Amino acid sequence: MNNPINASVTRRGFLAVGTGVLATAVLASCTPAPPRYLTATSSPxxxxxxxxxxxxxxxxxxxxxxxxxxxxxxxxxxxxxxxxxxxxxxxxxxxxxxxxxxxxxxxxxxxxxxxxxxxxxxxxxxxxxxxxxxxxxxxxxxxxxxxxxxxxxxxxxxxxxxxxxxxxxxxxxxxxxPLSYDDEWVVILDDWLDGVTGTPDQVLKELSGGMGGMMSGGGGHMMMGARSELLGGDAGDVAYPYFLVNGRPAADPETFSSASGKRVRIRFINAGGDTAFRVGLGGHRLTVTHSDGFPVTPVDTDAILIGMGERYDAIVTLADGVFPLVAAAEGKGAAAFALVRTASGQAPRTTASIPELTRSVLTADKLTADPSVILRKRPVDRELTATLSGSMMAYDWAINGHRFDPSNPLAGALGVKQGERVRLRIVNTTQMWHPFHLHGHTYQHAGPGPRKDTSIVLPGRSLTVEFDADNPGRWAAHCHNIYHAEAGMMTVLGYQTA
Ligand SMILES: [Cu+2]
Structure with missing residues (x-):
């Protein structure tokens, strides 16, 4: 509020001592109050x-x-x-x-x-x-x-x-x-360029130069035209020469061995920087049991779409033979590849495309939380909005109008109160999808949808989630496209000090 008394004091001060005071007054009105939310080492x-x-x-x-x-x-x-x-x-x-x-x-x-x-x-x-x-x-x-x-x-x-x-x-x-299975595999998917076509630091520098940087010849890693219907358009910004399963490229694939008839729990993790993967196992259907570590009502599917930072667990009953595990780099025209072997025999070609990837593709919006992890129904105490903005051209990714700045947190300078039920609306105003990640909490998609900590938010769409503010501290919340996050699409969820 504009206070006429302060205004006149400031004006008199300005007249008395000159421009120094004006500069200070302007600065004071532009700089937000320093955050007063909890520190990481506080007693709560x-x-x-x-x-x-x-x-x-x-x-x-x-x-x-x-x-x-x-x-x-x-x-x-x-x-x-x-x-x-x-x-x-x-x-x-x-x-x-x-x-x-x-x-x-x-x-x-x-x-x-x-x-x-x-x-x-x-x-x-x-x-x-x-x-x-x-x-x-x-x-x-x-x-x-x-x-x-x-x-x-x-x-x-x-x-x-x-x-x-x-x-x-x-x-x-x-x-x-509660699940019974014979075997368990961890499948980490990754997009790779480090030490081959450059380093991630070079990529970030190129992308941060935006269109101008690319036009002046610095755009060797920038990918134009990666399209995905599932992701609502633009699939990614970065061109990678390799896509890996557990650190191995298709030409030297990871091989998972088991026996026909065995039930295997596969834990899929997308460790990529800028690539969503559409993963399936040739000749098999997957029963998805968990998303981001938390159980869901099991769903059968042919393939799963996994954004950066997301995890899915699935159970599969193995057939007899040698099968390709294919994780297509969504919209990028290439794939990560591994082998599943339950019998001797010829391995499928590393370029094998599998029909599973074009049948039913599971996304998080089709999931329901398992009753054991559904958040207790209660009134919402606080509503927050995280508006994602920016464009690939300007590379000015931001949340609520700010590039990452701890003094502009998600819930204001005071933060949320411990014990509150918080509703968070993530609004994507950009023309690209973003995998939004909140640290320290596992929220629930409206519905009751799945419990998750990383969720794909499509371009022009919004996602509403709820969580209990039960883990005090200061928590990063950001896009898990590492280049978007580093360019500024990151904020802080703070907790009040008392
Ligand atoms: Cu993003």
């Missing part, structure tokens, strides 16, 4: 962790992030990884504590984000919000209770580092697992 964060309880059992792992080489069927890519691509899978049981020591032997800062886990905020791995970056040569200990079973994964939250080889699966087993 510690209290929430204590309330999680847990079994007291501790799983200890060490991860060394370092430069390494990846053999892509004869092409050697110089990259960064945690020793292997993907990193060895980390497994623990729900309620157990993960103690992960990270050794940063990269030439730059890094961090580790435990994607999808509702963990203590100070272990969420987002420099600038929840911790200081782990500097080159330094070590950092992450320690948290993993309360909910499910398929999760981990990756850095520094620059576009996740588009290198720095990722792996984090599987939290359910000690009372």
């Amino acid at each position: 964060v510690r209290k929430a962790e204590t309330a999680r309880g847990g079994t007291g059992r501790v799983t200890r792992v060490e991860l060394t992030a370092a430069p390494t080489e990846l053999d892509l069927a004869g092409t050697t890519a110089s990259t960064w990884s945690f020793g292997a691509v993907p990193a060895p899978t980390i497994r623990l049981s729900a309620g157990d504590t993960l103690h992960a020591t990270i050794h940063n032997r990269l030439p730059t800062d890094t961090s580790v984000h435990w994607h999808g886990v509702a963990l203590r905020d100070d272990m969420d791995g987002v420099p600038g919000l929840t911790q200081k970056p782990i500097a080159s040569g330094e070590d950092f200990d992450y320690e948290f209770v993993a309360a909910n079973p499910g398929t999760y994964w981990f990756h850095p939250h520094v620059g576009p580092q996740l588009d290198r080889g720095l990722y792996g699966a984090l599987i939290v087993d359910d000690p009372h697992e």
Whole structure:
């Protein structure tokens, strides 16, 4: 509100001391109040962790992030990884504590984000919000209770580092697992260019130059014309020479071996930077049982569309033979490929296209949460909107009109109150789809749709989700297209201090 008394004081002050005061007054009116929401090390964060309880059992792992080489069927890519691509899978049981020591032997800062886990905020791995970056040569200990079973994964939250080889699966087993199956496979899908056609940092620089950058010859990695009906138009921005299953290209495929008649649980994880995958198994139907770690009412399908950061679990009963597992890079005219073998015999060609990918393709909007994880019905205490804006031309991706700026959080400078039921409307005003990811919470799609932490929001559409503000701290919320996020399509969900 404009206060006439203050206005006259300011005016008199201006007349008395000149332009310095005017400059200060203008600055003060443009700079938002500094955020007053909780810090990651506040006592409510510690209290929430204590309330999680847990079994007291501790799983200890060490991860060394370092430069390494990846053999892509004869092409050697110089990259960064945690020793292997993907990193060895980390497994623990729900309620157990993960103690992960990270050794940063990269030439730059890094961090580790435990994607999808509702963990203590100070272990969420987002420099600038929840911790200081782990500097080159330094070590950092992450320690948290993993309360909910499910398929999760981990990756850095520094620059576009996740588009290198720095990722792996984090599987939290359910000690009372209701599903029965004979075997389990982790299938991590990835789009790859690091150390082959450039680095993710170069890509980000090119894309950030927008159309101008491309016209001046800097657009070697920019992809025009990637189209997908399922994604509502433009499928992606970046051209990748390889698409990988568990770090392996089609020419040297991963082979999953089992026996005919066995029931296998497949945990699909999209670790890509800018690619949605449409995945199916030749000659089989998939029964989808989980999305983003949480159970859904099982649905049979021929294929699944998986955006960056999303996970799906499916059960399949294996037939007799050798079968192609194909993950088409949606709209990009190429695919990741692996083999499933239950008998001796000739392997299908790595270019095998499978009819499953053009039959029924499951997307999250067709899912219903399993009754055991449906959010209790209660009135909504607070409504929030995240409006996604920007264009590929200008590369000015933003949320609620701001490129990432912790002083412009999602719920205002004060933040949400712990205990509130929050309704979040994600509005996509752009001409491109975005996989929206909220840290620290698993919201529920309206419906009651599935519980998720990463959701595809189509161009020109909106998605409404609800969650309980039960995990205090400061949480990143962003597009999981790593180039969109780094260009600015990221914000903060803060919690009130009292
Ligand atoms: Cu995006």
